[in-house]
Amino acid sequence: MLKCDFCGKETERVVRVALDKDYDRLTVRHKKMYACPECSKKKEEERRKRGEKGPAN
16 A cells, blocks of 8 residues: 555555656655645646646646
C-alpha cells in the first residue's frame, strides 16, 4: 500500500504532477509529494479555478 502525502489515506495508486514554467527536476531541490487519485483530482480542479495550466491543458 502507498500513502497519500496530502490526506494520509492508504491507497493502491498515487500520482505526482510537477508544474512550473521554470521547473528543472534535475537541479532544483524540492520535496516530492504524491497524491491519491482523489486528492490529485481536487488539486487539478483548484489549478483550473486559478487559471493555471495543468497536464490536461
